[in-house]
Amino acid sequence: MTRPKVAFFDFSCCEGCQLQVANLGEALLDILALVDLVEFREVMSEKWSGRYSVTFAEGSICSDEAAEKLRKLRERSDVLVAYGSCAATGGVNGMQNRIPREKLISTVYGDQWRAEETRGVRAIHQVVKVDYTLFGCPINPAEFLRLLTAILGGISWHASDNAVCVECKFNENVCMYDRGATCLGPITRGGCNSWCVNNGNVCYGCRGMVSNPNRAGAEEVLQAHGLKPELIAGKMGMYTGALEADDGT
Amino acid sequence: MNQALLSKSRLADFVSYLVSGHKVVAPVPLQEGRFKFDEVQSLADISLNYIPTILPPKKYFMPQRSTLLRYDLSKGQDMEEMVELEKLVLFGVHTCDLAGIQCLNIVFSDRPKDLHYLARNNFITVIGLECSDYCDSFAGCAMLHNHLPKGGYDLFLTELAECYYVHINTQKGEEMIEEASIFEAATKAAEGELERLRSRKKELFTSEVPIRYQDIPRLFEETFDSDVWSQLGEKCLSCGNCTSVCPTCFCFDILDEPELDLGSGERVRVWDSCQNEAFAAVAGGDNFRKKRLERQRHRFHRKFKYLMDRYGRLFCTGCGRCSRSCMAGINLKRTISALIEERG
Structure with a gap:
C-alpha cells in the first residue's frame, strides 16, 4: 500500500507552526512510518511534482503571487489544511487590514525598513476551499496529531468551537x-x-x-x-x- | 456503632492513617483564596476552612476525560472495555458536594446504568466535613436544603470545641474507625454540643432567596418566557464555566482517538456542556438552542425543573460555583429572585 503523500507549505508567517511538527520527537518517527513526506522546506530539500494527499498550508495570503501559488496547491491537493493562525484567521498579519500600513511599519521597524508590496491580508479559506482548519499561534502538537490521524484514518474531526x-x-x-x-x-x-x-x-x-x-x-x-x-x-x-x-x- | 469522637489533636494521626493505606484527596489551597481537591500526604496539606473548590469532587467519579474502551482493528469488532479505577479517599467534602455526588449517583444508576461511573464509585470512600458557617455570599445551600448532612458519605466529621463528632454511615466507614483505633465513643456532652451547633445553624442558615424548596419547580414553569432569560442571554459569554464547575452537570461527548498506527485507538468520554455552541447542533447545520438565552434557560431548568420531574429532587446543590465563576456576573440566587419578582 502506498503511503499518502503529505506536504507542508508556508506563505506569510514565521514558520513556527511547522517547527511544532519538526519538534514532535518520537511521534515524528511514527508519522514518517505512516506517510510519505514529499515536501517540507523546513526539514528537507526534496520537491514533488505529483498530487498531494494532504497539504498543510501555513501562513496568510498577502499578495497576488501567493494567492496564485495557493490556488495551484489546492488543485494538486486531495485534502487542504489551513495550518496555524495565519492560515486560519490571517493571524497577526491581519493587523494590516485594521491599521494603516505605514503606521504598523514605523511602529515595528522605526524608519529603517524595506518591505515588499502587499495587498491586504487574507486567511487561506478566503482564497480557496479549505477541508480542515487547525487554529493556534502556534498550532498545538497534540491537536495536530489528532487531526492527522483523523484524516488518515477516515474519522470525522472538527475544530473545537468551545471557549x-x-x-x-x-x-x-x-x-x-x-x-x-x-x-x-x-x-x-x-x-x-x-x-x-x-x-x-x-x-x-x-x-x-x-x-x-x-x-x-x-x-x-x-x-x-x-x-x-x-x-x-x-x-x-x-x-x-x-x-x-x-x-x- | 453509629457515632464516635476524634480528639482534635488526633486529626493529623487520622489523616496519616488514611494516607498510609490509601490515596487521599482533600481541599488544598491555590492562589487568590481558591481551592482544589488534590492528593495530600498529611493534615498540613489540607485546608479545613475552604470555599467550594474550583471543580467539585465529581472529577473523581466522572473525570473530565476518561477512556471507555480500547479497539484494535486487527481484531475486528472486538473492543476491550476499560474502566480507569482508582481507589481513593475523598476527605473533607462539604454537604453541598455530598448532595452533588448523590445527584450523580441517581442519574448514573438510572437505566441504562453507567457501569463506568458505578465501578469508579465503588472504589471511592467519602469523608464529609460540616460547615458551621457560610463559606461566602454565593452559597445557597439552605434554599436547597443542603446545609445539613443527609447521607452520601462513609464518615462525616463535625468540628466541636475539643473534638470532631463523627457520624458513621457505612460498614466501610466503621471498619476504618476500628482499624485506625484512635477514635473514642461518643459522649452525652458531645451530643449536646452537636445539637447546640445544629440549632445555631438553623438560625444562621435560612433560605437565601424567599422561596420554598417545593415551590421552585413551579416558579420555573411559570417564567419560561420571562425577560430575565433575555437579560441573561445578553450577558452570557457561553464560556461554559457554569456547567464545567457544576457538581451535578453530567453531559458528555464521546470521541474516537486513533493511535498513530491508525489500527488501534481509544474511545474517550469528555465533559460537554449545553452552553457550548455545538452541543445542540445536529446534522444539516440546525441548532436546537442557537440563542444564548435558550441555553442559559435550559441550564436553569435542568437544575430546577426537568430533573425534579424525573427524579423528584432538585439538581442544584446551592454550592454557588456557577455564580462564583461566571465571567459575566450571572448570579443564580439573583436570577431566582428576579424570576420571583417578575412573576409577582
Whole structure:
C-alpha cells in the first residue's frame, strides 16, 4: 500500500507552526512510518511534482503571487489544511487590514525598513476551499496529531468551537480574572488545552473567536475590568483583522 | 456503632492513617483564596476552612476525560472495555458536594446504568466535613436544603470545641474507625454540643432567596418566557464555566482517538456542556438552542425543573460555583429572585 503523500507549505508567517511538527520527537518517527513526506522546506530539500494527499498550508495570503501559488496547491491537493493562525484567521498579519500600513511599519521597524508590496491580508479559506482548519499561534502538537490521524484514518474531526475557558476549567486553573488580569479565554476558540493559562500567561485569543461570540458582552466584561474600548478592540482584533471582511466578527 | 469522637489533636494521626493505606484527596489551597481537591500526604496539606473548590469532587467519579474502551482493528469488532479505577479517599467534602455526588449517583444508576461511573464509585470512600458557617455570599445551600448532612458519605466529621463528632454511615466507614483505633465513643456532652451547633445553624442558615424548596419547580414553569432569560442571554459569554464547575452537570461527548498506527485507538468520554455552541447542533447545520438565552434557560431548568420531574429532587446543590465563576456576573440566587419578582 502506498503511503499518502503529505506536504507542508508556508506563505506569510514565521514558520513556527511547522517547527511544532519538526519538534514532535518520537511521534515524528511514527508519522514518517505512516506517510510519505514529499515536501517540507523546513526539514528537507526534496520537491514533488505529483498530487498531494494532504497539504498543510501555513501562513496568510498577502499578495497576488501567493494567492496564485495557493490556488495551484489546492488543485494538486486531495485534502487542504489551513495550518496555524495565519492560515486560519490571517493571524497577526491581519493587523494590516485594521491599521494603516505605514503606521504598523514605523511602529515595528522605526524608519529603517524595506518591505515588499502587499495587498491586504487574507486567511487561506478566503482564497480557496479549505477541508480542515487547525487554529493556534502556534498550532498545538497534540491537536495536530489528532487531526492527522483523523484524516488518515477516515474519522470525522472538527475544530473545537468551545471557549478556551472550557479546557481551562478542566485544568482547574485559577481564573486570570481572579488573579487581577484580563484574558480573552471566554470568547476565544479552544482546542489548545488552555496552553497559555496552564503556564501562567493570559489568553491572547490566538485562535480567533468562537464561531458565535458574544462580542458586546465580552466588551462589557473587559470594560468593567478597567480596559478602554480602544485597547479592547486592539486585543480582540490582534489575530482576526483579516476576518473582518468575512462577517464583521 | 453509629457515632464516635476524634480528639482534635488526633486529626493529623487520622489523616496519616488514611494516607498510609490509601490515596487521599482533600481541599488544598491555590492562589487568590481558591481551592482544589488534590492528593495530600498529611493534615498540613489540607485546608479545613475552604470555599467550594474550583471543580467539585465529581472529577473523581466522572473525570473530565476518561477512556471507555480500547479497539484494535486487527481484531475486528472486538473492543476491550476499560474502566480507569482508582481507589481513593475523598476527605473533607462539604454537604453541598455530598448532595452533588448523590445527584450523580441517581442519574448514573438510572437505566441504562453507567457501569463506568458505578465501578469508579465503588472504589471511592467519602469523608464529609460540616460547615458551621457560610463559606461566602454565593452559597445557597439552605434554599436547597443542603446545609445539613443527609447521607452520601462513609464518615462525616463535625468540628466541636475539643473534638470532631463523627457520624458513621457505612460498614466501610466503621471498619476504618476500628482499624485506625484512635477514635473514642461518643459522649452525652458531645451530643449536646452537636445539637447546640445544629440549632445555631438553623438560625444562621435560612433560605437565601424567599422561596420554598417545593415551590421552585413551579416558579420555573411559570417564567419560561420571562425577560430575565433575555437579560441573561445578553450577558452570557457561553464560556461554559457554569456547567464545567457544576457538581451535578453530567453531559458528555464521546470521541474516537486513533493511535498513530491508525489500527488501534481509544474511545474517550469528555465533559460537554449545553452552553457550548455545538452541543445542540445536529446534522444539516440546525441548532436546537442557537440563542444564548435558550441555553442559559435550559441550564436553569435542568437544575430546577426537568430533573425534579424525573427524579423528584432538585439538581442544584446551592454550592454557588456557577455564580462564583461566571465571567459575566450571572448570579443564580439573583436570577431566582428576579424570576420571583417578575412573576409577582
